[in-house]
Amino acid sequence: MSAVWTIAKRELTGMYFSPIAYLVLGIFAFVTSLLFFAQYGPGQPATMRGEFTWLVWLLVFLSPAISMRSISEELKSGTIEMLMTAPISDTQVVLGKWLGAVGFFLTLLIPVLLQVALLELTAEPDYGPIFTGLLGLILVGALYLAIGVFVSTLTDSQLIAFITTALITGFLTIGLYMISAADFTPLAVKDVLYYINVNQQFEAFAKGLIDVRNFVFFLSGSALFLFFGIKLLESRRWR
């Protein structure tokens, strides 16, 4: 387990040496602030539901930018050889990479916490939906970053990792929405699509509900992609 933390810590500190980290931090802080202040004012409800819903969309593009470095950069620079010849398991490598990315993602949420503080000072916020919304946001981030870490084991190009991850996260949101909105889609398929649509899964959290099924969706989704990532990395030892 300690190897996982060691890798996660290096991943997180390494992140702050890349300009992309600051770009992502800047964009996220800017967009959340716009969304927050658009709804902030006398007479407005002291909730953050609208903001959270939009942030899930933003993550479709921002989380691939966080995860694209992950293993791709190691493949590019050759440091993967050092990592894979150390006496640690491939599972530890992938989990460490993912936890590091999730750690960075958590720092993105600092402006959101400041907004919560501002609401507390100037109004009487309903903490239930804010708490579940934040939790949902973290789960969405965890899933997207798991997808990103998986994709980054496939290529040594950060650009390809970014685009491929964004295609998958885009498909899980916009793509599925468009397919299920089409007239010719059978109802049974629509039900399935509804279940695997990230926005739909997030809605409950935004409303202030904590449903086991939503948890299962995000956690099993993350686990699935991490598992793929581990298998892919392992397969490098067999090819």
Place this chain on the structure above:
Amino acid sequence: MISAKRLVKWYGPTAAVSDLTFDIEPGQIVGFLGPNGAGKSTTMRILTGYLPPTSGSASIGGHDVLDDSRAARAQIGYLPEGTPLYGEMRVTEYLDYRGRLLKMPRAERRRRIDEVCGRCGLEPVRRRAISNLSRGNKQRVGLAQALLHEPPVLILDEPTAGLDPKQITAVRGLIAELRGRHTVLLSSHILPEVEKTADRVMIIAGGRLVADGSPDELRRRVAAGGRVLIEAKAGAAALREAVGGLDAVARVEVSAQDDGWTRATITPKDDADIREAIGGALLARGVALREIRLESASLEQFFVQVTDSVPGQASEAVAQGGAA
């Protein structure tokens, strides 16, 4: 300590390593030589568990690199080709990170980091970011990292690549210091480097082991001709007559004449040392002699000789040509 049995590695249609078998005893320093693309790095990557062999097996300290990979890897300090490092980390920060991955306790990590920094000459740059280091210092960080947990086995892929002569001497000295304590396999395509440090030299070409022995043994194999170079004050004909008549001499070749001095190469009939006979014959005739020596066979000649005559190299070139 390091054992490879019938290792084979195919990259698509190209055999990078074919049927490589060797055993390395504990405490040996073994130089792994070969032209670029001979399969040195591939073999090392198989031994370190980074790449799987297509067939065959390898083990480190009795642990199979595939079946018991982590135990095998725990025994190895590895310096991959090109010394890949995290540029943004400081030297000690990076070594600490490696120490953690190697599960070294905190106190031991500190002690060993101080020790390897001292041994590898990293003291002045301990706090510097790796990306700002010179090529030579990066190489030292790579070496320090490999030595960190005092592994019984060290696998160093081109440890002196890209270094200046002074740094090469320093690295060579460092490796020589490891003698006895570690089993070392180091690769190089530069001969003198291996010649001076290694107890044993393995030469591979086209993925095959073409020569294996101590540097002296290998040198003797080239020197087997026992040819003698002389420079004497006599005409070419006189020299031929004086030396050519000896029983042990097979052939006399005159290579140069200058100001009354003649240089010649004399080939003996068998491997016998004919210097004394030649000297005696010339002295008896009162011919002045200013040089007489065995033609020095360098490992370099041997290397060129054995690596040139490998069919694998040619087929590889054909395969590459076919792909292009």
